[in-house]
Amino acid sequence: MPEEHDFEGQSLAHVTRRHFLEAGATGIGATALATLLGCDTPRGTPVPGIARNLLDPLSPLAPHFPPKAKRVIYLHMAGAPSQLELFDYKPVLARLNGQLCPESLMKGKRFAFIRGIPKMLGPQAPFNQYGESRAWVSDHLPHFSRIVDDVAFLKAMRTDQFNHAPAQLLVHTGSPRIGRPSIGAWVTYGLGSENQNLPAFVVLLSGGVGPDAGASVYGSGFLPSVYQGVQCRSSGDPVLFLSDPKGLPRDLRRKSLDAINALNQREHEAAQDPEILTRIAQYEMAFRMQLSVPEAMDIEKEPASVHEMYGTTPGTTSFANNCLLARRLAERGVRFVQLFHWGWDSHGASASEALNKGFFDRCKETDRAIAALVTDLKQRGLLDETLIVWGGEFGRTPMQENRSGADNPFIGRDHNAGAFTMWLAGGGIKPGVTHGETDEIGYEGISGQTDVNDLHATMLRLLGFNHERLVYRFQGRDFRLTDVSGKPIREIIA
Amino acid sequence: MRRSEVSLGVGLGVMAVVMLTGAGRQSDVWLFLGRFHPTLVHLPIGILLLAALLELAVRTGRVPALEPAAPVTLYLGAWAAIVAATAGLFLADWGGYPVAVLAWHRWIGVGVAVTAVGLCLMRRRAGAGPRYAAGLGLLSAGLVVGGHLGGTLTHGEGYLSESLPASVRRVAGLVPKDALAQRSIDGLDTAAAYQALIQPILDRRCGACHNPERKKGGLSLATLEGLMAGGKDGKVILPGRGEQSELIARLWLPPGHKDRMPPDRAIPIAEAELLRWWIDQGAPAEAKLAEIDRPARIERVLDSYGLSDLPSGIFTLRVPAPDSTAVAAARAAGLVLRPLANGSHFLDVDARGALARLDLLRGLGPQVAWLDLGGTDTGDSVAATLGGFPHLTRLHLERTRVTDRTVVALAELPYLEYLNLYGTRVTDAGLRPLAGLRRLRSLYLWQTQATRAGADSLKRSLPRLAIDLGGTVAADSMQPAGTSR
Missing domain, CATH: 1.20.1420 (A middle domain of Talin 1)
Structure with missing residues (x-):
């Protein structure tokens, strides 16, 4: 330590006023030259970011080009549903059922649970082709099979994360580590909200367990926290801690808010911290939401035919209720609705995790409601401008899982980062197409492979953004959702 | 000496x-x-x-x-x-x-x-x-x-x-660099594929030898007539069959082959793809880019030329910037106004929160492109006003009191692409005036008195129009098309 100090002292002793003037003069000269020559942007076109006034963080803004979708409903199937039992039909795998997996398929792979040599596992459902697009759908999804001509499949999605939390973070924030804004936060930052009485980014959870990576998957990362997803509940108070305590009339609430806001404003003038503005905006929104949210979240007044269509039961927490809520929020101009439904982690280690038990239940819980959501949005003319995204965080292996070398008590599959299926529908998506193909056993993509960055680039494109230009400066550099990669998937854009 | x-x-x-x-x-x-x-x-x-x-x-x-x-x-x-x-x-x-x-x-x-x-x-x-x-x-x-x-x-x-700095380029009166990339193409539905893409490639890659003066092999590629006429060995283009056309086949001969064209420098793959695509599409003389089917491969080529986000419809029109006082007044009254895109003068207007105060938009007629009146108490009186918005492309009138009389007025909106009339009292008779709206692509008629027959009749005039009559989930379950286990 003393030596370092000594060195620093010595080197500083040699810096004289002359050095300073010299360096200063050269620097000023170079700066002047750059200004004269107009070298403000070294190459190519200047990059116009999003001019967002943080005093008004949710005011509606225009994207880079005219959008095809105005809002997003993202249906995340947490735990990673098996593509091999839903959409990716592999007759060859059926023939290989029960055979030992060739060692070549295991080489260089990392699995969460498979150890040693597992057995191949054929599709655990009959498949049929549906619609004009002749898309393969398993018998687990009788309702979905009627809307295949409205969706575009990505059959060769891949990721580089094989555990739930990092994979969910990747699929929602573009990075497997905590700290980046979620796509809902990015979109809200870029577009603002058309309804100042409701949160711009709403999160609805079902399935009993939250996402593995916690609230970070719908967090705002380094964006101001006003852009994080607001979790709403379909039973009880829609938003926790939103109602006033008993005995506090609304006008008194207003007065106390005014006083708090004035104090916060003064604090902001002194500290210049944008988070204080976020707080003011949040208090104000909460005040407006006290009236508007209960109205938007009340599905009880929906006609019986709608409840029949979605399979909803008012007053409970269910994926179906959340789908109906998603439609109601979309109608009211909410920008991004994020649904999480937990329980798709079909390892076969228990009944609820079994492809031949729990998986059935998950399909039943979601199938009717998803088909209803797409159809309902369509007949209301909203599907045209609402982008729907369905998918998990990775796929599942064509091998049966053998946890610690022994077969699991139930039928299940391990995590597979190499291939999974997602589908998109609505706002600017080409309906009735399939992009990407996996090998004969659905293990890896063989053509049209797309990754999470491509998905995000596509979503942003449909919302009117050039994903390379939706940036936010943080810690001295521009960040974007797609980091350094990603290409809009032309094949599924109408 | x-x-x-x-x-x-x-x-x-x-x-x-x-x-x-x-x-x-x-x-x-x-x-x-x-x-x-x-x-x-x-x-x-x-x-x-x-x-x-x-x-x-x-x-x-x-x-x-x-x-x-x-x-x-x-x-x-x-x-x-x-x-x-x-x-x-x-x-x-x-x-x-x-x-x-x-x-x-x-x-x-x-x-x-x-x-x-x-x-x-x-x-x-x-x-x-x-x-x-x-x-x-x-x-x-x-x-x-x-x-x-x-x-x-x-x-x-x-x-x-x-590579001159932008400021020097401006002083020297040179075109800004972006404009160079855009060439003469200003819009997908105004630029003809042949004129904008194909002839420039032929000029650049073939023009040195196959021009009206030199005419090597009896072939001039300087005009469409010359291209179609072919050379002394016959036709070079078979419309609809790019792969078999001599013009394309010769591009892929190995270097050194005596018939390879251009003889010394290969034409970039992107340009070869464009040529083949244009011939595959029947080598149309006048067809605009927007009218020709563009597979993903071609979109990607257009991407690389910076032509992917070419405007169409109203976006090829120039309208003045919206009057800022009119915008401020409309916003103050509770309308949500937002430009469709950065730098665009067209507006997306959500009028649902302001009880459809369309009078507030009077000064913004040419700029309003998207208009949402859904669920408001709008009635047929709106018909007279809508003519003041000639550039409307998306119009929400669902769950309002409008009837067939309003639909008649909509027939005067040539740029209309999306029309939502679900939950109104529109009937089959009201659909007829829409037959002239060539750009209309989506029409929503759930919970109206319009019938399947009326929709089918309109579809005969507008084959590219998608009409949604709703209620499809309640319909009988579809039979599986193929079966396997």
């Missing part, structure tokens, strides 16, 4: 022979010599300019001692010019360069060689007089201009000016 002068004369003679015997000398030996031109050409430029500098130093009296060096340098420079120009003539024979620039470059290059020899003789006979000085000035100018044209041939038009 000295021996050195005689030899210069012989050199000039050889150059003249090469020039006069001209094209058709397509053998690798000559091309090999020609390929030295870009290297050799630096010698006369350097040496002759040095000669001019030496004369300047001597004549201004600054370094009189250099006097003997000047004529020697000029002599060497004249030789270098003859050799470089001769090599250049070999290279030019090979073709593949833009004709006009090449002609200028050729004449200036040959002119420089002849002038240099002439100045050599003049210096020896008459000394360094004023006419000699003028000749030397002319020679230097020729070197600069000819050299620049040579650079243009090698690197392409605008190579030099392209």
Whole structure:
């Protein structure tokens, strides 16, 4: 330590006023030259970011080009549903059922649970082709099979994360580590909200367990926290801690808010911290939401035919209720609705995790409601401008899982980062197409492979953004959702 | 006459022979010599300019001692010019360069060689007089201009000016760089594919040989007529069959094959794809980009040219910026207004929160492109107002009190692409006036009195229109189309 100090002292002793003037003069000269020559942007076109006034963080803004979708409903199937039992039909795998997996398929792979040599596992459902697009759908999804001509499949999605939390973070924030804004936060930052009485980014959870990576998957990362997803509940108070305590009339609430806001404003003038503005905006929104949210979240007044269509039961927490809520929020101009439904982690280690038990239940819980959501949005003319995204965080292996070398008590599959299926529908998506193909056993993509960055680039494109230009400066550099990669998937854009 | 002068004369003679015997000398030996031109050409430029500098130093009296060096340098420079120009003539024979620039470059290059020899003789006979000085000035100018044209041939038009700082480009009156990328294409539904994409490729890649003057192989590709007429071996285009068309087939022959086109430099794959796509689409003369099917492969090519986000519909129109006081007034009344895109003057207006106060939008008629009146108490009185929004493309009138009378007014909105009428009292009769809306793509009629028959009848006039009558989930379950286990 003393030596370092000594060195620093010595080197500083040699810096004289002359050095300073010299360096200063050269620097000023170079700066002047750059200004004269107009070298403000070294190459190519200047990059116009999003001019967002943080005093008004949710005011509606225009994207880079005219959008095809105005809002997003993202249906995340947490735990990673098996593509091999839903959409990716592999007759060859059926023939290989029960055979030992060739060692070549295991080489260089990392699995969460498979150890040693597992057995191949054929599709655990009959498949049929549906619609004009002749898309393969398993018998687990009788309702979905009627809307295949409205969706575009990505059959060769891949990721580089094989555990739930990092994979969910990747699929929602573009990075497997905590700290980046979620796509809902990015979109809200870029577009603002058309309804100042409701949160711009709403999160609805079902399935009993939250996402593995916690609230970070719908967090705002380094964006101001006003852009994080607001979790709403379909039973009880829609938003926790939103109602006033008993005995506090609304006008008194207003007065106390005014006083708090004035104090916060003064604090902001002194500290210049944008988070204080976020707080003011949040208090104000909460005040407006006290009236508007209960109205938007009340599905009880929906006609019986709608409840029949979605399979909803008012007053409970269910994926179906959340789908109906998603439609109601979309109608009211909410920008991004994020649904999480937990329980798709079909390892076969228990009944609820079994492809031949729990998986059935998950399909039943979601199938009717998803088909209803797409159809309902369509007949209301909203599907045209609402982008729907369905998918998990990775796929599942064509091998049966053998946890610690022994077969699991139930039928299940391990995590597979190499291939999974997602589908998109609505706002600017080409309906009735399939992009990407996996090998004969659905293990890896063989053509049209797309990754999470491509998905995000596509979503942003449909919302009117050039994903390379939706940036936010943080810690001295521009960040974007797609980091350094990603290409809009032309094949599924109408 | 000295021996050195005689030899210069012989050199000039050889150059003249090469020039006069001209094209058709397509053998690798000559091309090999020609390929030295870009290297050799630096010698006369350097040496002759040095000669001019030496004369300047001597004549201004600054370094009189250099006097003997000047004529020697000029002599060497004249030789270098003859050799470089001769090599250049070999290279030019090979073709593949833009004709006009090449002609200028050729004449200036040959002119420089002849002038240099002439100045050599003049210096020896008459000394360094004023006419000699003028000749030397002319020679230097020729070197600069000819050299620049040579650079243009090698690197392409605008190579030099392209990298100028934007401010200098503005002062020099050059087009901004973005405009270069956009070329003459301003919109997907205004730019004809042939005019905007195909002919420029043919000009650039084939024009040097297949122009109306040279017409190699009897083929001129300068016009659509020439392209369709073909050459002395027959048609080069079979509309609808790109792969079999001679124009495409020859692009893919191996390098060195005698029928390969262009003979020396391969055409970029992206351009070859565009040509093939255009022929596959039937080689249409007038069809606009928006009217031709563009597979993902072609979209990607257009992407790489910066043409992917070309405007169509209203976006090819120019409207003035919206009046800011009118916008502020509408916002204050609770309407949500937002430009459709950064820099666009068109507006997306959500009027649901302000009880459809359309009078607030009176000053914004040309700018309103998307309008949402869904669920408001709008009635047929809106019909008179909607004509004031000629550029409407998306219109939400669902769950309002409008009837067939409003729909009649909608027929006057030529840019309408999306119309939502679900939950209104519209009937089949009301649909008929919509038959003239050629751009209409989506129509929503759930919970109206419109029927399947009415929708089908409208669809006969507008085959690309998607009509949604709703209620499809309640319909009987569809039979599986194929079965397997």
